[in-house]
Amino acid sequence: MTKEEILQVLREKNDYVSGEYLAESLGVTRTAIWKQIHTLIKEGYVIDSQQNKGYRLVGVPDRLYASEVKYGLQTKLLGKRVVHFNVTTSTNIVARQMAEEGVEEGTVIVAETQTRGKGRLGRKFITKGGGVWMSVILKPNIDPMHASSITLMAAVSVTKALRGMGLEAVIKWPNDVFVNGKKICGILTEMSAETDIVNFIILGIGVNVNNDIPLETATTMKAELGKEVSRVRFIQALLEELEEDYLTFKEKGFTPILWNWRRFSDTLGRPVEVSCQDEKIRGVAQDVDEDGSLIVKLTDGTVKKIVSGDCRHLKNIKEK
Numbered sequence: 001m002t003k004e005e006i007l008q009v010l011r012e013k014n015d016y017v018s019g020e021y022l023a024e025s026l027g028v029t030r031t032a033i034w035k036q037i038h039t040l041i042k043e044g045y046v047i048d049s050q051q052n053k054g055y056r057l058v059g060v061p062d063r064l065y066a067s068e069v070k071y072g073l074q075t076k077l078l079g080k081r082v083v084h085f086n087v088t089t090s091t092n093i094v095a096r097q098m099a100e101e102g103v104e105e106g107t108v109i110v111a112e113t114q115t116r117g118k119g120r121l122g123r124k125f126i127t128k129g130g131g132v133w134m135s136v137i138l139k140p141n142i143d144p145m146h147a148s149s150i151t152l153m154a155a156v157s158v159t160k161a162l163r164g165m166g167l168e169a170v171i172k173w174p175n176d177v178f179v180n181g182k183k184i185c186g187i188l189t190e191m192s193a194e195t196d197i198v199n200f201i202i203l204g205i206g207v208n209v210n211n212d213i214p215l216e217t218a219t220t221m222k223a224e225l226g227k228e229v230s231r232v233r234f235i236q237a238l239l240e241e242l243e244e245d246y247l248t249f250k251e252k253g254f255t256p257i258l259w260n261w262r263r264f265s266d267t268l269g270r271p272v273e274v275s276c277q278d279e280k281i282r283g284v285a286q287d288v289d290e291d292g293s294l295i296v297k298l299t300d301g302t303v304k305k306i307v308s309g310d311c312r313h314l315k316n317i318k319e320k
Helices: 003-013 019-026 030-042 066-070 091-100 148-164 221-225 231-252 255-264
Strands: 046-050 054-059 082-088 108-114 132-138 169-172 176-179 182-193 198-207 271-276 279-288 294-298 303-306 310-313
Touching: 003 019, 003 030, 003 054, 003 066, 019 030, 019 054, 030 046, 066 082, 066 231, 082 091, 091 108, 091 132, 091 182, 091 198, 132 231, 148 169, 148 176, 148 182, 148 198, 148 231, 148 255, 169 182, 169 255, 198 231, 231 255, 255 279, 271 294, 279 303
Parallel strands: 082 108
Antiparallel strands: 046 054, 108 132, 132 198, 169 176, 176 182, 182 198, 271 279, 271 310, 279 294, 294 303
């Protein structure tokens, strides 16, 4: 008997449930039920207890507990297993360790806070409570040269989930998601691969939801909507969008995903400066090709393909 099983019964009944009924249904003693009820209360669940009536679930905490994320989640693959941490180093680090141990595809690792969150290009990613910090283990059975497509795919999924919550999200190449000119989400993918096959991909996603951050260059869902957002409802929406896009990618390839990426792009058609290695390339972003590379037309009319880099939007091509 687990506390999740008790929660399931309380949710289904949506009324007072006697300790005797819970004990008989779950095959344990009433004392064991009482102990688990108090554990749930310590975790933030609001459970009303009435003599001769039993227990009733009144409220749930704003925590991304596995039982909360999985309850009502409409997916077949992603989120079948959810691992929750109050604090961890980095969900990507934990996910990689689990993937190397052979954990099943679709496992989701989520944390309330991270002490060593990672961003693109080796940057530190500060992750305080109130956001959604998660990693998903994927095993797409693809050539390593196509792995970058997963990153762009994730940006599309996040954008669709944010738009579903009422936010006009857009994508800055390659995978940053913005709302009203401010970053709201970062994505980092890491992989383990052989010469011709990917063993697994760790898809790390961080979304500012209700967390407090400096709002000069970044933003949160709470700041944009003017109210707190249910993180559980958002992470469920995100996993559902992500699964739909991932299954499409596995069945039909990257082309239909790329169509959506272009539709949501805030980069295409704009003057940009892309820093890659020791070079800064300026021009107008023309397109993104099938491997996720940015196609930039330079001022001299030549066209350059940029596989990876740090992209900055410019007001005009001569901007300093």
